[in-house]
Amino acid sequence: MKLFGSSGTRGVAIADLSPEFALRVAKAAGTVWETDRVAVARDTRTTGELLCNAAAAGIAAVGCDVDRLGEVPTPAVGRYCAVRETPCVLVTASHNPPEFNGIKLVGDDGVELQVDALERVENHVLGEEFDEADWRGAGQTTHIDGVNDAYVESVVDAVDRAAIADADLTVAVDPGHGAGSLTNPAIYRRLGCSVRTVNAQPDGRFPGRLPEPVPEHLGDLQRLVRSSDADLGIAHDGDADRAVFVDETGAYIEGDASLAALAADALSAGDAAVSAVNVSQRLVDVCEDVGADLELTPIGATNIITRVRELQAAGKRVPIAGEGNGGVFFPEYRLSRDGAYIAARFLELLADGRPASEVVVPYADYVNVRHNVSYDSDAELDRLLGAAEAYVREAAAEPNTTDGYRLDYGDAWVLVRPSGTEPKVRVYAEARSADRAEELADGVLAALEDAR
Missing domain, CATH: 3.40.120.10 (Alpha-D-Glucose-1,6-Bisphosphate, subunit A, domain 3)
Structure with missing residues (x-):
């Protein structure tokens, strides 16, 4: 996909992610979705309102009524969409810096669109193929109150x-x-x-x-x-x-350690967990200990959601999925990441009287490092990825190319891949000691810096 990465599309607001672009994405989504009503929502970013205005205009232009939800967390959007059976154009850049903004598309089941659905929307954006209404069929706007309150109740319950x-x-x-x-x-x-x-x-x-x-x-x-x-x-x-x-x-508790602790509580023999190619050995160990399968995907929520749905369709129980960045799915609750629900599940682990440090002790044996290498052009990205490919060809380990290049050494691993949301190449490494992890990461970083 050219527009939608591992978790929506993002860029510097107005300069890269413009109101005109938001309008086109909304018109394309409204064209693809077979619905007469679409929600629009945003996070707290200063450019959220103007991009939502553009998205709302695009939705109305293809004949869909618009539910304006205002400032709401992403999981509250997921709940609203699932309960009202209404899709949403969500303006958010998640963890990116303040100058960024972005767009996620959430289906009427409350789940971010899978790859095939995103590709259909993308094709309409790139081809500028929109089912525009005439003036008599333009959509109307309704401002919806109480979305956050209903979400609070749903998590508590x-x-x-x-x-x-x-x-x-x-x-x-x-x-x-x-x-x-x-x-x-x-x-x-x-x-x-x-x-x-x-x-x-x-x-x-x-x-x-x-x-x-x-x-x-x-x-x-x-x-x-x-x-x-x-x-x-x-x-x-x-x-x-x-x-x-x-x-x-x-x-600080490593995200991989908290994911492992939550997985150990959620998984049973015969279940499956889904994670990305940068999965920690901690989760590998938990799955082996309980007799659960571990499925790996390219990095990003969209890819994890797609694989979870495939496994569920095949009759497999998937009680937990996610990545070590704090983004955990509990698919039996909802197939979307929900920070408050994740935290509440972790609070349940403390309810037996154990302190948080003790809860994660079994998963503290590995050290993670992560580095970012920024680039300014597609040509520079090509040079960086070419250097990464040359590096892994000479390495004493077989590369896993599910997403970028991962080298497993038994006692440690290193992964290099381009970010799906920022102009950066990410280098991850994990080992039982900080020195070993940094050694592996430094080897890749040196090759990338030489390529500049």
Whole structure:
């Protein structure tokens, strides 16, 4: 796909992702979807309103009525779409920096469109093939209230509220000024937790921290956990479909470790888990221990969703899927990532009295490193990927080419691949020691830098 990457389409707002482009995507989606009503929603980014205005105009121009949901977390959109059987054009750039924005397309089942559906929409965008209405058939707009409140209720009702409340937990929450600011502190309070917050004012400039919940952005949360004696710190990305954690000591919990802990709780023998090609050995070990299958896909929510649906259609139970970036699916709840639900499931793990640090101890044996190499043109990207290919040809391991190049060494692995959402080549490595992981990553990075 040329327009839609591993999780929608994104770019610098107005400069790259323009209102005209949003209009065309919305007209194409309205043309492809067999419906008379489409929702439009956004996260807290400052350019969200103008892009939503363009998307709403495009939807109305092809004869569909428009439900304007306003500022809502991505999982709240998923719930609305599933309950109302209404698809949505969602304006969000998730974890990207403030200058970015993007578009995700959510089906009337509340799930992001699969690859084949996205390709149909993309073909209409590129071919400018739109079923435009005449003036008498233009769609009408309705502003919908209560979407966030209904979402809060749905998450609280979906987990073991009594067990969490009985544990008398104190939770520190950092929504990062994103859409989760509007819902998630309330969810944890409704679950019976004492809640402390930081960066919890919705603000599309993201003044307190950048939207991606990576360790270097979570100093405020770590300090809050320590100063408030919290049992757990929870951080979300800009659209609140991910959750990462800080333990009771203020230490960052690797996303791969929290995914493994959640998987160990969810999986049984004969089940399947789905993850991406950058899967950690931690999840591999959990699946082997419980007798579950592990299916790998290219990186990105769209690819994981597609594979989960294929397995479910074949009669396979898939209770958990996702990646080690905090984006976890619980397909039996909903086949979309939901940061508040992920965090609530982790709070259930603490309900037996174990501290967060103890919950993840079995999955702490590996060290992950990740580096990004930026590029400015397609020609530079080609040089970088050519260097990566040459590097793996000479490596003492057989490459897995599901998505980029992954080299498994038994005790460690390294992966190099182009990002699906940013102009970067990503290098991941994992090993039982930081030195070994950095050694593997540095080898690839040196080859990429030489290619410049």
